[in-house]
Amino acid sequence: MNALARIFATPQGIVFLVAVLFAVVLGLLNPAFFTPSTLIDLARNGLVTGIFAMGVMMVLASGGIDVSHTAIGAFAMYATMKIVLGIDLDLPIIAYFVIAAAIGAGLGLVNGLLIGGLGLNTLIVTLGTLSFFRGALLTFLGTTYITSVPREVINFSRTILIRIENAVGQMVSLPASFLVLVAVTIALAIIMNFTLFGRKVYAIGGSEEAAQRIGIRIKRVKVLIYVIAGAIAGLAGMTHVTLSRMANPFDLVGMELNVIAAVVLGGARITGGHGTVLGTLLGVFVITMINTTLLMAGVPSYWQKFVIGCLIIVGTGLPIVFDRLAKHRQRMARPLEA
Amino acid sequence: MNALARIFATPQGIVFLVAVLFAVVLGLLNPAFFTPSTLIDLARNGLVTGIFAMGVMMVLASGGIDVSHTAIGAFAMYATMKIVLGIDLDLPIIAYFVIAAAIGAGLGLVNGLLIGGLGLNTLIVTLGTLSFFRGALLTFLGTTYITSVPREVINFSRTILIRIENAVGQMVSLPASFLVLVAVTIALAIIMNFTLFGRKVYAIGGSEEAAQRIGIRIKRVKVLIYVIAGAIAGLAGMTHVTLSRMANPFDLVGMELNVIAAVVLGGARITGGHGTVLGTLLGVFVITMINTTLLMAGVPSYWQKFVIGCLIIVGTGLPIVFDRLAKHRQRMARPLEA
Amino acid sequence: HAQDAKHSIVTVVKLSGIAWFNRMEDGVNEYAAETGHDATQVGPASADAALQVQMIEDLIAKKVDAITVVPNSPEALEPVLGKALDAGIKVIGHEASSLQNITYDVEAFDNAAYGRHLMEALAQAMGGEGEYAVFVGHLTAKTHNEWVDAAIEYQKEKYPNMTLVTDKLESNEQQQTAYQKTKELLRTYPNLRGIQGSAGEDVVGAALAVEEAGLDGKVKIVGTSLVSVAGPYLETGAIEMISFWDPAKAGIAMNKVASMAIAGEEITDGMDLGVEGYNAIKLDGKVLYGQAWVDVTTDNMSEYDF
């Protein structure tokens, strides 16, 4: 009872409960829902959002916000393809991801220097760079689809981790790109929990002033945060190419609010200091599930927006209401003696 | 010299200077630029952005942020057309605007209650309602274009305030919808500068705690802020219908960051307490000018994003750099004698 | 003399930067180079009618001689095109035979005939039976709807053993959307055997989803696209056949018609525009039809580099 109440009192808890409820209802409506193939489908669909979300979670944990990540991802993926096609060398697939991450990190550095170095507001800076990076991509790199992606990318796209047959005998497959999400998640979990840098991120998100006072070099940490977030966005962009087998410079941008919604549903607070890798995965999972399952249930896709909107509001609102009630009860329980 | 330096030290100042520079360069490239017809064109193109920007400015001045305004505008415009076509009455055009504003105000009330009443974070709430309102619109109201707009709307669309001949003998005209922007601007200027409520908005944006201490009923004021912002968004939506002569439920959403960029360029601060009606008009003007003139100059439209991104970063970054330099110089100018 | 004057003709396309309209731009440029007229092409960054309206507003202000336009949504453009005509600008449409406010509309072919042609190819691939679905770029795109409507009608008449499983699907001319919707389709209709695409991205998105589901070869895909877009899937056989009309030729034809209109020359039925595929045009009111479609399969894909 008490444990349940405590779960209810966290945003993730509520989000999770709603998600479970959702799944149960869908399972009742459509028994095919509770099959491994659904899970694989979810994993495939939430892949790019998930990778983006990791970087955004770190930024939110540090008390910032990043809306430019999709532009970084699009820029990095397109630039990578241009570079690789330009030099015309046979590179192993890992090199593609390294290049994309490096380009992403470079763009992240721009954010980092403006935010950490100049001390500008993170929302303004990333709003600016969202427009700036995207403009630079379309203006200087090009606007045409790159469909003739190199053989390595195509091969990687066709590499399948798991392939199972679903209820109707079709193949549902988890592409190797899923490993990118796994790698980013593990790496970020290690960074955030087992390195001092990660703890400094939370510390800055908790209180910038206090962090400065105990000798944390805030500027340096902030710059690094945005560089890492940029690199992760670059990986997300490259992953997108391996999924769609083409580089479309118009892709990705536009999903930034969706990614932020997933991260917030996963328990990261927009005011900083909170956010976990696992929670973020949960948030991405829930958003992807809602998108995917509503489609499966034949509900028009516009419902998704409606449901996700509700979830964000309820998921962040209810805990506050519970918290207020608890605080009030706590004070009333105290004796009148001062 | 000093005055110039002071202008340079404000974001609006820099934005304005860049805009003037821009105009001069364009004027040199294309003498047709410096004609009244260009101005009219700008006024026409910046109309909807300008109306939205007014509501967003008020929200920013109060220390909040509103990304849901476009969803409110789209909802209000589509709902208004549905209602009017449903009741099949001949209403004067003003009634359309009243209905749209009322619907917008109702949706704004949702934001207001969540933000003012529950005390939730404004970005989260409006992210949620952006998704929620849009989903509700597409799910419950419809997804088809309404092209058979009533006669009154068409007539209003055809009403022209100014029609002048441009250099080559073509007509450039300012539609009557421009009056909506004028009315909203004047009304908001009065509200923000000459009513108690307006001063309270700035007070809350300056310091919520201090505002509370002097007896301002923060919750009430906040609710009202979002209601008014909603109403303005509704008007923007209806204005959009009168310009495009059709109600497309997919329109408007997606321009929210553009509107916020215009407001920020106009000097409103994302941290609250600042923002003027005039500055906002300037910001809208600059963004519209960049969009329009780059097109006129035959520059690919992606440049716009690039330039606007630069402008946001420079406009907010340079004043901080100048400020720091000034502070440093000031400290250095002091005699060592304490 | 009107013929000697330099005409400024601007072609406004649905979306700039994609292969299709880049090819059209090649044609526009070729026309400009050959005739010396000031012919250029512009297009919005996203396939949005409002952006096209804005561009045309600007062109009116710039007082060009003619605007040729490939509209995202003809209805949405009517007012502004009307304004252009009022301003004395010639307006030539393409893929928009329903437009009212135009001087002429140039169509590569009769849309119904093209739709029937694609359906015939799909039916052949499917062996004349099974479930199929159709994509359009936008539900408001007149041309796509005409192709698809004619195709469906043709199927009902000629191939009664084939069934259309659901309403026309909208891809927003996005590969990602086509991909997602195809996945959805396959899940809902496991017996689906054919997909007909309209926008260039439709077949590519569909092919990716079909291939991922391990159904390539089983689900036949036919539609409008370009070799540069659909090439990899044509090669593997995931896409059965694509058809297109050469946008470069269409671009030249539009500009040609625009020049003639500016010069006050009359267009007549059966006329030869001097452009391949438009050698004997059919005139129906203000609409001109050519016979300019091209079919591509694995065998002849190497002949096209756009």
Place this chain on the structure above:
Amino acid sequence: MNDEASGSTPILQMRDIRKAYGPVRVLEDVNLELSTGEVRCLAGENGSGKSTLIKILSGVVSADAGQVSLNGRQLGNDPMGAITAGLSVIYQDFSLFPNLSVWENIGFLTSVTSADVLHKRSARRRLAIDTLKRMQVEIDPDTPVELLPVASKQLVAIARALANRARIIVMDEPTTALTRSEVAHLLEIVGALKKEGVSFLFVSHKIEEVFAVCDTVTVLRDGSVVVEGPIGEFDTERLVEAMTGRSVDSQRLPREEGAVQRPFLAASGLGRRGNFVDVDLELRPGEIVSVVGLLGSGRTELAQTLFGYMKPDAGRIEIDGETVTFKSQHDAIERGIAYVPEDRLTEGLFLNQSIRDNITVSSLEKSTHFGIVSAASLLQRARDAVKNLRIKTPDVTPAVATLSGGNQQRVVLARWMEIDPRLLILNGPTVGVDVGSKREIHELLVSLSRSGTAVMVVTDDIAEAIALSDRILVMVRGRITAGFDAATVDEDTLYNEVIREDRT
């Protein structure tokens, strides 16, 4: 005294430290030395510059002039440098991370100084548990700090400084929220560490602690060192005198005594859980009542309750003999009550907005006709107020942030005088105000009171209470324990009453 300290080279030297915030000089040529194993008390009134000196020492704030050297090495303007040189600070505001657990807060400083790359969970957690055990306090090391009560937060802040094996520990009022036994433990630890050669700079308003633990004293007044020496040279009286000074401003202001009037506000049996209890209070027009007490004694909450900002749990408030319940401070303002908060920087002023707006913001109604505010009238009123209160500014349009502390305080006063309050409650009315301005503000308040306004002042400045008030109430741990006639009470008596902790 401290034999091993005398003669040895100082571990810490601060030379000719100077600091000004804008036109306000906070520190002037301050010198301070600390030897190995020495415990030095830094004493001084509120706003005398103690915290600023400490922030300069720790590198958080840069001095305008002067040097700080630790172990003979000069320190730059960098917190990291000071910390690695062996300095730990317990800040007045704790500076903890609310989102992190207790053990992580305690261990963080050590992690930063040892330049860890990996997060050594178990080692840091053990360190935290050991430190807490050494302090003999029981706090669950895994709770997030934001869930702790204030006293525990303070203990965590202390533990963080102790855990870092620092050579110098600076404590800026470390005991404000602690109970006697917790203070005793802390003082024991200080004694033990001192034997290990750790030096302390200790700031406290609690005189008995100072005498219990310190070897030497440095007294700051208005930013300058007025006296320093071994603790043996001082007794309570001399120390208090050194801190408060005997300059003009501590003289009681002359005033005419009027006839006693009916109370405007009367509180009886007022109580609020965890803050104060059984408060009886009468505030009359023409009288200034001071409530003095230490931080955490509940004075602020009492003042805020009278202002309707907090709700009482017991007792009642009467205004003009009529029982009232305030739903919010709005109701209190409508009843004619004004409240000047203690921290005007965060609670009272809109720093980035103009002087005019700040003065008129709470009385816009006066210039409003049919819902429209008259800008001309606002400007006129603001100008008049600036003239009446002698606010030093060329115009009423600059932002308040450009004014000096004393003038900012006057802006706050001006704002409340604009609403013509019947009761003015001021919390620390002259904190951060220079000596001259302090006097002027006192004069203003006295004349305001003589013109028929009831005035209540919350302060921990004893001299101010005596100089300003007619009646002084002492609050200890949430109870009013004594009342004095300001004309007859002397500072020592008052101080002894204030620092008396548990009174039965």
